[in-house]
Amino acid sequence: MSFGFPWGLLALGALVPLVAAYFLRRKQKPVVVSALFLWRTPRPRAEAGPRFERFTREASLLLEALAVVAAALFLADVRLGEDARTRHLVLVVDGSLSLSARGADGRSVLEKVRAEAARRVEEEKATSVTVLASGTVPRVLAGPEAEPSRALAALESFRALGADHDVAPTLLWAQELAGPGRRVHFFTDAPPAEGVAVPAAVRWTALGAPRDNVALVSAWRRDEGSTATVTLRVARFGTGPEETEVRVRARPGPGAKEGTERRERVRLPEEGAATLRFTFENAGDVEVALPADALPEDGEARLPPAPERRVRVALAEGLDAQARSTLERFLAVSPGVEQGPGEGALVVGPRGSDARVTVGAGGAVRTFVGPFFAEKGHPLLDDVQLGGVRWAAGAEAPPGRALMTAGTVVLLSESEGQVHLNVDLARSNVQRTTAWPVLLGNLLREVRRSQEGFPRRQLSLGETLAVVTRPGSRYTLEGPEGTRPLFGAGALSLPPPAVPGRYTLERDGEPVDAVEVLPLDARESDLRGRGEGDRPAQAAGDDEDGGAAPGRARWPLLVLLAALLVDFHITRRTEAK
Amino acid sequence: MSTAPDFDEAEVARLAPGLALALPRTPQRGRVGEVRAASAGSSLELHDFRVYQPGDDLRQMDWNAVARTGELILRVRQDEVSPRLEVLLDGSRSMALSPRKAACARELALLATEVGAHQGLSPTLLVGGARPERVQGQVCRSALRSATFDAKDDLHAALGRLPPLRPCGLRVVVSDFLFEAPLPALVSRLAQGAAALFLVQVLDAEDLEPTGGEGARLVDAESGAALEELLTEEVLAAYARRFAEHQKALGAAAARARAVHLVAPAPQALRTLVAGALRPLFLPAGVA
Numbered sequence: 001m002s003f004g005f006p007w008g009l010l011a012l013g014a015l016v017p018l019v020a021a022y023f024l025r026r027k028q029k030p031v032v033v034s035a036l037f038l039w040r041t042p043r044p045r046a047e048a049g050p051r052f053e054r055f056t057r058e059a060s061l062l063l064e065a066l067a068v069v070a071a072a073l074f075l076a077d078v079r080l081g082e083d084a085r086t087r088h089l090v091l092v093v094d095g096s097l098s099l100s101a102r103g104a105d106g107r108s109v110l111e112k113v114r115a116e117a118a119r120r121v122e123e124e125k126a127t128s129v130t131v132l133a134s135g136t137v138p139r140v141l142a143g144p145e146a147e148p149s150r151a152l153a154a155l156e157s158f159r160a161l162g163a164d165h166d167v168a169p170t171l172l173w174a175q176e177l178a179g180p181g182r183r184v185h186f187f188t189d190a191p192p193a194e195g196v197a198v199p200a201a202v203r204w205t206a207l208g209a210p211r212d213n214v215a216l217v218s219a220w221r222r223d224e225g226s227t228a229t230v231t232l233r234v235a236r237f238g239t240g241p242e243e244t245e246v247r248v249r250a251r252p253g254p255g256a257k258e259g260t261e262r263r264e265r266v267r268l269p270e271e272g273a274a275t276l277r278f279t280f281e282n283a284g285d286v287e288v289a290l291p292a293d294a295l296p297e298d299g300e301a302r303l304p305p306a307p308e309r310r311v312r313v314a315l316a317e318g319l320d321a322q323a324r325s326t327l328e329r330f331l332a333v334s335p336g337v338e339q340g341p342g343e344g345a346l347v348v349g350p351r352g353s354d355a356r357v358t359v360g361a362g363g364a365v366r367t368f369v370g371p372f373f374a375e376k377g378h379p380l381l382d383d384v385q386l387g388g389v390r391w392a393a394g395a396e397a398p399p400g401r402a403l404m405t406a407g408t409v410v411l412l413s414e415s416e417g418q419v420h421l422n423v424d425l426a427r428s429n430v431q432r433t434t435a436w437p438v439l440l441g442n443l444l445r446e447v448r449r450s451q452e453g454f455p456r457r458q459l460s461l462g463e464t465l466a467v468v469t470r471p472g473s474r475y476t477l478e479g480p481e482g483t484r485p486l487f488g489a490g491a492l493s494l495p496p497p498a499v500p501g502r503y504t505l506e507r508d509g510e511p512v513d514a515v516e517v518l519p520l521d522a523r524e525s526d527l528r529g530r531g532e533g534d535r536p537a538q539a540a541g542d543d544e545d546g547g548a549a550p551g552r553a554r555w556p557l558l559v560l561l562a563a564l565l566v567d568f569h570i571t572r573r574t575e576a577k
Numbered sequence: 578m579s580t581a582p583d584f585d586e587a588e589v590a591r592l593a594p595g596l597a598l599a600l601p602r603t604p605q606r607g608r609v610g611e612v613r614a615a616s617a618g619s620s621l622e623l624h625d626f627r628v629y630q631p632g633d634d635l636r637q638m639d640w641n642a643v644a645r646t647g648e649l650i651l652r653v654r655q656d657e658v659s660p661r662l663e664v665l666l667d668g669s670r671s672m673a674l675s676p677r678k679a680a681c682a683r684e685l686a687l688l689a690t691e692v693g694a695h696q697g698l699s700p701t702l703l704v705g706g707a708r709p710e711r712v713q714g715q716v717c718r719s720a721l722r723s724a725t726f727d728a729k730d731d732l733h734a735a736l737g738r739l740p741p742l743r744p745c746g747l748r749v750v751v752s753d754f755l756f757e758a759p760l761p762a763l764v765s766r767l768a769q770g771a772a773a774l775f776l777v778q779v780l781d782a783e784d785l786e787p788t789g790g791e792g793a794r795l796v797d798a799e800s801g802a803a804l805e806e807l808l809t810e811e812v813l814a815a816y817a818r819r820f821a822e823h824q825k826a827l828g829a830a831a832a833r834a835r836a837v838h839l840v841a842p843a844p845q846a847l848r849t850l851v852a853g854a855l856r857p858l859f860l861p862a863g864v865a
Contacts, residue, residue, distance in 0.1 A: 036797035
């Protein structure tokens with residue numbers, strides 16, 4: 001037995017009031033009489049007495065319950081035996097942004113996909129449909145094995161705004177859902193490229209058309225003090241207009257009374273991008289817009305304020321004078337740094353202290369001019385060039401994992417969140433080389449990255465979402481598609497968001513930080529290679545076998561009518577007596 | 578069921594002096610009194626003649642007959658007795674269907690005992706409740722006050738619990754007679770040993786004309802058995818038809834046992850009942 005529309009079984013809920021009415025009817029107002037025998041109709045089976053009455057009423061209840069069950073089965077589209085064979089159709093829709101592109105007739109590719117999917121469901125006489133949307137993370141839009149009308153309704157409300165991605169994982173998943181030998185219908189806007197391995201059971205339907213397009217390929221905002229700098233790159237794909245107008249509107253920020261709007265015409269190179277830069281004072285959100293074209297979604301961006309995260313650094317007691325003055329010189333010119341003790345401050349202390357960073361040499365000091373062996377992949381050593389450096393270090397090795405050594409001496413090590421610099425600055429020249437500010441800059445960058453929230457305030461489609469959380473708190477991520485909890489503590493790397501928009505990190509219900517995912521993806525904006533085509537499945541499926549029975553089964557209706565008629569007959573007879 | 582002495586004793590006291598019970602005309606047995614008895618006695622009424630036997634009262638010798646016949650002929654005279662009165666009150670629950678029905682039953686039983694006492698009939702009261710009771714004389718009033726209608730069975734079953742009915746001149750049975758029982762056998766048993774039997778059937782307004790119009794769970798007052806019915810016009814008409822058949826059967830059984838069947842609608846006042854429906858039992862004092 002199977003059900004084409006299981007929600008119809010909710011009609012069984014009618015049994016509750018039916019049974020309740022039965023028991024309520026049995027509890028009528030009691031009336032005491034002198035002689036019950038004068039009320040009772042003498043019958044041939046009078047000896048059965050009240051049992052006969054009860055049986056009649058219970059029979060009526062059973063018949064009414066049978067009628068309810070039959071009605072529920074009819075509504076649930078029950079299928080037995082051969083009728084129970086269903087035709088399951090698996091549809092995969094490309095979830096990338098380019099499916100939102102409009103054709104010459106103004107219809108988007110996604111609208112064509114919806115119409116084609118509905119036609120395919122009708123054509124295949126599908127009784128259940130599963131709809132998947134491909135993306136960097138595939139997802140189920142309807143199903144598994146949803147009712148066709150619900151599946152198509154889910155497709156109607158779907159918006160394709162995803163990044164460029166590989167569809168193979170989604171197609172393989174769809175094949176597993178469809179079952180062996182069953183076809184999968186994939187709808188996209190371009191025929192498969194040469195060399196792309198398409199699963200044999202997939203019917204690839206492309207409904208796109210080549211279009212010219214002008215798009216933002218990147219947008220970046222940086223806030224320093226009250227000045228916001230917005231950098232845009234605008235590209236032309238195809239033989240479209242050689243010139244376009246960029247409209248940038250800055251909403252008023254804190255302390256500003258009104259916003260600013262700027263328009264700038266820009267010449268677009270044939271195969272390249274034009275870069276524009278705008279600066280605003282006291283700006284809130286900055287909105288960028290290009291004239292509407294085939295894909296208007298990639299011509300709009302909203303850039304919230306992205307101030308650089310400030311870092312507090314405190315120098316502990318015990319640092320030698322050379323080290324202290326060297327560090328203070330660097331911190332004085334380093335942007336976004338505040339000096340002094342405070343909550344969450346990065347403490348720099350002498351060797352052997354429990355400061356986050358220790359500076360100093362222990363034991364007999366030796367000076368090294370190379371060769372230096374460094375763990376290049378470590379973020380602390382990014383771009384650290386040690387050519388010409390004279391590094392004086394103590395013979396006693398600092399604790400932890402060695403990040404940089406010279407001979408048998410460990411110059412830099414890391415242990416349980418601490419960084420140890422084995423250096424005697426009085427005898428070294430490292431503080432006078434470029435390696436010193438780069439090394440300390442990397443250190444501050446890592447501190448910034450370990451602060452709670454999003455390390456980056458703007459992301460493009462398809463970029464991984466990095467977020468830092470503190471242990472002991474409950475975090476949720478609220479985005480355009482709802483709220484979901486975040487598990488884990490520390491630096492987390494979340495899958496790329498499926499749709500653009502603003503994502504807010506909340507700690508225990510309170511917003512902590514926000515990131516804007518921009519609908520920008522140059523590969524999706526390039527619509528020149530799109531086109532139409534229908535590539536049939538290479539492997540013949542057994543879809544043709546055993547179609548579903550047309551319409552709903554009629555026998556529950558017959559049972560329903562029969563039960564009602566017999567019930568009517570019984571109750572009528574009882575009343576007549 | 579009902580324990581409250583809610584009957585109108587004052588009305589009974591007002592009515593009793595002016596009434597007399599209708600006594601049987603056939604000879605009865607009883608204490609020495611004013612009614613001719615079936616037995617031979619010392620009244621002035623000649624009953625028979627017979628031959629003297631040793632031990633006979635010589636004062637009853639008919640000397641004229643001795644002179645005529647030469648044999649010792651004795652006059653046998655009728656005895657004069659006062660007939661006994663037995664009032665049997667049904668103590669089943671249905672008698673307390675309504676306070677008025679219970680009160681009416683109590684009033685009728687009390688009136689019968691009071692009037693009988695005035696007539697010198699030495700009344701005996703039997704109450705067929707869950708705990709059967711048999712009292713005589715002046716305590717009948719207090720017995721009626723404390724009598725409860727609590728029997729879960731009918732009068733026919735209660736007769737098995739009651740003390741045996743004794744021969745008496747007049748027996749008055751106060752009940753609603755609304756039960757399923759072999760009525761001819763029941764009435765015959767009630768008539769046994771009684772020169773006259775009155776079946777006083779006390780009926781409530783709901784017994785006579787039940788109200789309808791809605792669904793109800795009918796519960797038998799005695800057995801507690803239930804029956805769910807929609808009290809439509811048809812159902813009420815069927816009840817009336819079966820009630821009439823029952824009354825007809827009761828009347829026929831009474832006639833066969835030479836008993837008198839009287840119906841006392843409880844809603845009527847005692848005075849109205851005495852002057853109307855119960856006139857055959859309660860006669861004006863001068864008439865009796």
